[in-house]
Amino acid sequence: MTEDRPVFPEHDPDDVSSNPSANRPFREVAAAALTRRDALRGGTAAAAGFLALGTASLPGTAAAAPAPAASRPGRGLLGFRQVPPGDADTVTVPDGYQVQVLIPWGTPIQPDGPAWRKDASNSAAEQAQQIGMHHDGMHFFPLGGRSDRGMLVLNHEYVQPALLYRDGDAEMTREKVAKGLAAHGVSAVEIARRGGRWQVVASPRARKVTGDTPVAFSGPVAGHPALRAAGPARGTLNNCSHGVTPWGTYLTCEENWNSYFGTDDPSWAPSPQQARYGVSKEGFGYRWHRADPRFDIAVNPNEVNRFGWVVEIDPMNARATPVKRTALGRVKHEGCTITVSRGRIVAYMGDDQDGEYVYKFVGSGPWRMHRALGRSPLDHGTLYVARFDDDGSGTWLPLEFGRGPLTSANGWRDQADVLLRTREAADAVGATRMDRPEWTAVNPRNNDVYCTLTNGSGHPGEANPRTPNPYGHIIRWREKHGDNTATTFRWNIFVLAGDPERDDRVELGDNLFGSPDGLWFDPQGRLWIQTDVSNSSQNLPEKGYDRIGNNAMLAADPATGEIRRFLVGPRGCEITGVVTTPDQRTMFVNVQHPGETTPAWGEATAQNPRAVSNWPDFDPQGRPRSATLVIRRTDGGRVGG
Numbered sequence: 001m002t003e004d005r006p007v008f009p010e011h012d013p014d015d016v017s018s019n020p021s022a023n024r025p026f027r028e029v030a031a032a033a034l035t036r037r038d039a040l041r042g043g044t045a046a047a048a049g050f051l052a053l054g055t056a057s058l059p060g061t062a063a064a065a066p067a068p069a070a071s072r073p074g075r076g077l078l079g080f081r082q083v084p085p086g087d088a089d090t091v092t093v094p095d096g097y098q099v100q101v102l103i104p105w106g107t108p109i110q111p112d113g114p115a116w117r118k119d120a121s122n123s124a125a126e127q128a129q130q131i132g133m134h135h136d137g138m139h140f141f142p143l144g145g146r147s148d149r150g151m152l153v154l155n156h157e158y159v160q161p162a163l164l165y166r167d168g169d170a171e172m173t174r175e176k177v178a179k180g181l182a183a184h185g186v187s188a189v190e191i192a193r194r195g196g197r198w199q200v201v202a203s204p205r206a207r208k209v210t211g212d213t214p215v216a217f218s219g220p221v222a223g224h225p226a227l228r229a230a231g232p233a234r235g236t237l238n239n240c241s242h243g244v245t246p247w248g249t250y251l252t253c254e255e256n257w258n259s260y261f262g263t264d265d266p267s268w269a270p271s272p273q274q275a276r277y278g279v280s281k282e283g284f285g286y287r288w289h290r291a292d293p294r295f296d297i298a299v300n301p302n303e304v305n306r307f308g309w310v311v312e313i314d315p316m317n318a319r320a321t322p323v324k325r326t327a328l329g330r331v332k333h334e335g336c337t338i339t340v341s342r343g344r345i346v347a348y349m350g351d352d353q354d355g356e357y358v359y360k361f362v363g364s365g366p367w368r369m370h371r372a373l374g375r376s377p378l379d380h381g382t383l384y385v386a387r388f389d390d391d392g393s394g395t396w397l398p399l400e401f402g403r404g405p406l407t408s409a410n411g412w413r414d415q416a417d418v419l420l421r422t423r424e425a426a427d428a429v430g431a432t433r434m435d436r437p438e439w440t441a442v443n444p445r446n447n448d449v450y451c452t453l454t455n456g457s458g459h460p461g462e463a464n465p466r467t468p469n470p471y472g473h474i475i476r477w478r479e480k481h482g483d484n485t486a487t488t489f490r491w492n493i494f495v496l497a498g499d500p501e502r503d504d505r506v507e508l509g510d511n512l513f514g515s516p517d518g519l520w521f522d523p524q525g526r527l528w529i530q531t532d533v534s535n536s537s538q539n540l541p542e543k544g545y546d547r548i549g550n551n552a553m554l555a556a557d558p559a560t561g562e563i564r565r566f567l568v569g570p571r572g573c574e575i576t577g578v579v580t581t582p583d584q585r586t587m588f589v590n591v592q593h594p595g596e597t598t599p600a601w602g603e604a605t606a607q608n609p610r611a612v613s614n615w616p617d618f619d620p621q622g623r624p625r626s627a628t629l630v631i632r633r634t635d636g637g638r639v640g641g
Helices: 026-036 174-183 272-276 367-372 415-420 422-429
Strands: 097-102 135-142 149-156 185-194 197-200 207-209 216-218 239-244 250-254 310-313 323-325 337-341 344-350 354-356 358-363 381-388 393-398 437-442 449-453 473-479 488-496 516-521 527-531 552-557 562-568 574-580 587-592 627-633
Touching: 097 197, 135 250, 135 587, 135 627, 149 239, 149 250, 185 250, 239 337, 272 422, 337 437, 344 437, 344 449, 381 422, 393 422, 415 422, 449 516, 473 516, 516 574, 527 574, 552 574
Parallel strands: 135 239, 135 574, 216 323, 437 516
Antiparallel strands: 097 627, 135 149, 149 185, 185 197, 185 207, 239 250, 250 310, 310 323, 337 344, 344 358, 358 381, 381 393, 393 488, 437 449, 449 473, 473 488, 516 527, 527 552, 552 562, 574 587, 587 627
């Protein structure tokens, strides 16, 4: 690294590790791998950025062929001209593409619903009938296999009080808590393409699943005393990424659920289990506990146990109760990527906090058999956590009561206890600590699995490749024999993110990016990479992010080792959530929290909500709004090709 090494960014509270275990960190493992690596060197710095452990790491891997110049359309999967980094308050896409803004925060989910008020004066009841705040993971469910009409289902991760409330949150009230709950969760809207533009249409399937919606539990933890709290189980919160099942349901994942709980009771202290999940008196500063005892951790300590799960939602039935599938474990789920191997469900999941783990769930039998018997395939199977070894091998360690250290002699009561304390169980079996495991994606061409590690603070190690790791990286692995149900795998580093002028180990050229987060393979095998540079670092020279600019979306061709920047977002935002219609001629991408406070541009307040951004409305009396982008080629071709 050069002498002007960037200072590690001040992360959001969830980026601070709450893992006290002595388990070996991934950086130490990766260091040994990097000393042995073979760089996939091609005709561009982007191609050279793909790192491999050699052909032994992934069977059939070979050095990439020289890639075409990054500024020109190539012969591989990437048929667009790259856009440069930027810091403008706008959305930039390649020549030959057009962008439409769809369903910004506050859009009614039915065309005749309550209208958005640009001064944030909508009530909680109105917000419950409108698109939520801070769009995240998303999927398009076509109706009748069509590519011009379907259900668009999307997550809403959190809220920004300075924008959500007309007068900010200096005073917390029950109405403000209710509005915050209504702005969280999941929106499901029916959309159709008419006259060349997409729009929301009236639908009996449209619904909101919020922080106050009745929910059910299934699996080993259902009915457990730890879930008994004041009142029936309600709501889903901090909905980050997602998953889609082969039977057509949507999985929304609860990430930083600890952030909403707090207390003013001076005698309260977190239990070891609560501390392991980052539960504290302050939470993330929402102060909901002052207006609603449901969120007072001292008054209602079991309510917190109702969160941290993967939640299944039927996008075609607005009356169906969302179900929290406890067999998938309780962590800060970033996402839940589903694939099928040997007829069985396999779900890959990251636990998004510094020093946490990568998990997978393998179904106990063919998913069709479970469905035929009236059972959920997500309730029957084994949860594993990953260990990455120095030699490029890896092992999936089972989190099953009675196996290894997870016995009654070691203080474990049953499988429900293991799942309620998933992080502690993973500590006990010796999983590898990671630099914030986020989205996972499975390559449709060969079943390789990819995972974004967005950044990390660094852990002790004799030869860490990057300590701290302000830019993040992407890893990939191939399960034994290409079978995703296997318990062993081979892994390598797919790309090391960052700015080559700041870190000479980064070989990305003008394709530079940092903090990879969102990840998705399209049906043709392009890997779409979305970034989430912390607003405390975005655009700042002292943080090493001035040349990287605003958050962006890039595309990678795994076969050639080429990366190109496809989209740059407005100021203060994160780019997250991506999917196409079945014909791949329409792409949906989410822009989350544009205008959020950042030292580079200013502080968004209730008095000046437009200090950082005024996208997408640019109304002099309005405020920035998260929204979904509709991206199409002007010639009607497939996006990305």
